[in-house]
Amino acid sequence: GNSVTQxxxxxxxxxxxxxxxxxxYTATGYPSLFWYVQYPGEGLQLLLKATKADDKGSNKxxxxxxxxxxxxxxxxxxxxxxxxxxxxxCALSDATGFQKLVFGTGTRLLVSP
Amino acid sequence: xxxxxxxxxxxVTETGTPVTLRCHQxxxxxxxxxxxxxxxxxxRLIHYSYGVKDTDKGEVSDGYSVSRxxxxxxxxxxxxxxxxxxxxxxxATAGLADTDTQYFGPGTRLTVL
Numbered sequence: 124g125n126s127v128t129q130x131x132x133x134x135x136x137x138x139x140x141x142x143x144x145x146x147x148y149t150a151t152g153y154p155s156l157f158w159y160v161q162y163p164g165e166g167l168q169l170l171l172k173a174t175k176a177d178d179k180g181s182n183k184x185x186x187x188x189x190x191x192x193x194x195x196x197x198x199x200x201x202x203x204x205x206x207x208x209x210x211x212x213c214a215l216s217d218a219t220g221f222q223k224l225v226f227g228t229g230t231r232l233l234v235s236p
Numbered sequence: 237x238x239x240x241x242x243x244x245x246x247x248v249t250e251t252g253t254p255v256t257l258r259c260h261q262x263x264x265x266x267x268x269x270x271x272x273x274x275x276x277x278x279x280r281l282i283h284y285s286y287g288v289k290d291t292d293k294g295e296v297s298d299g300y301s302v303s304r305x306x307x308x309x310x311x312x313x314x315x316x317x318x319x320x321x322x323x324x325x326x327x328a329t330a331g332l333a334d335t336d337t338q339y340f341g342p343g344t345r346l347t348v349l
Contacts, residue, residue: 155336212278223284
């Protein structure tokens with residue numbers, strides 16, 4: 124079945140450091156790929172998405188490229204801020220037409236001043 | 237953001253009692269989903285709905301039932317709560333215009349003693 128694997132956290136960085144959170148997937152067909160972010164005490168929000176191979180999703184300085192050859196969708200940001208501290212979830216949608224999402228386990232990011 | 241509310245936001249109950257969680261949306265979205273969030277598992281789909289009275293099972297549906305009698309409301313029922321159902325429950329919706337994007341409610345923290 125479909126699955127998503129994310130790097131274990133927490134990831135601890137200083138402000139302005141470069142961020143990479145790894146995400147790989149297993150899927151049949153051609154899923155869409157997503158990064159969702161969850162701030163403390165809140166629900167998830169869509170951060171970015173990519174719907175086909177080689178697409179790059181970007182938002183708020185975050186980027187991720189859909190790499191079909193390596194089945195990866197790594198999240199990057201050039202300079203993190205304290206306000207980026209949150210839990211980040213990689214996800215894929217299945218191809219059934221009901222857009223059911225399969226999530227990774229989440230990676231907590233902690234950014235210190 | 238889609239107007240999604242969940243009630244109650246917190247609940248403590250005892251093993252064996254029935255519990256109903258409510259998700260209410262004001263965006264007229266067609267698709268609605270119930271997830272549970274547990275440490276080490278990310279979010280897992282319990283049930284979903286693709287229209288009024290149209291529902292189907294997700295990955296972890298055992299012990300849960302759902303109903304959707306009108307577009308705006310999606311109810312999740314635990315017929316006889318167990319301690320393994322202690323979790324944070326999130327509702328999400330998606331509209332026909334952008335089925336790729338799911339919007340999440342704030343969550344309900346349920347504790348089963």
